[in-house]
Amino acid sequence: MLKDSLPSYQGPLPNDLNVAPDFEVTQIITFIDLNLEEFIPYYQKVKDSGKENRISDLLINHLQICKNEQNGFLPYDFRKNPTQVESDKETDIGVFVMDRARKPLPIIEFEAKRFSTTSKYKEYVSGVRGGIERFKRGHHSSHLLVCGMFGYVQSHTCSHWITKVNEFLTELSTSNIDTTIDWSNPSENLVSISNSTYVEKLSSKTLRNKPLKEMQLWHYFLDLTS
Secondary structure (H helix, E strand, O other): HHHHHOOOOOOOOOOOOOOOHHHHHHHHHHHHHHHOOOOHHHHHHOOOOHHHHHHHHHHHHHHHHHHOOOOOOOEEEEEEEEOOOOOOOOOOEEEEOOOOOOOOOEEEEEEEEEEEEOOOHHOOOOOOOOOOHHHHHHOOOOOEEEEEEEEEEOOOHHHHHHHHHHHHHHHHHHHOOOOOOOOOHHHHHEEEOOOEEEEEEEEEEEEEEOOEEEEEEEEEEEOOOO
């Protein structure tokens, strides 16, 4: 049969010393880095709503199209709102490996937040809907050590909101009164990695409450103002 002749995905074996443990996650981040800039003109062409969930729908569709345009070589599936094993709170985007031999759990997840004149920018960080806080408390991605966030910038500039987020993180590091969560580590602040016409990529590290381990977060601020 035709499908028997098609190449199947062979993921790195657990004891393969020639492959880094985070090989697949690194491959996904690289894929996003290469294709995210093209999302903005695509979004401006097809957008029908400025709602956060709808933007995530279009972003997932764009990444799936990019994957298919590369002959589907990457064995990854971008999905919306993957369920959490130990929480009833869902992330916005999860990435799965299409492999029958593995349990269907996302190997990296992304939370998304809007930045506009009507949104609450502090929710990118903390609060009941706080993006970073949900990772810290283990409500999101408790089985993962690397995840990410998308910031949908709908007013001002990416730099404006990045500064606001970092100022708020600095404020939390010195004035937080919630003893159940720690914001004191300077590594919580977003550090610039790269920038292009529409996308700013940043990085931070956060100490998670559950389990008590450091988590790497990749941040992508997307300029959707044009």
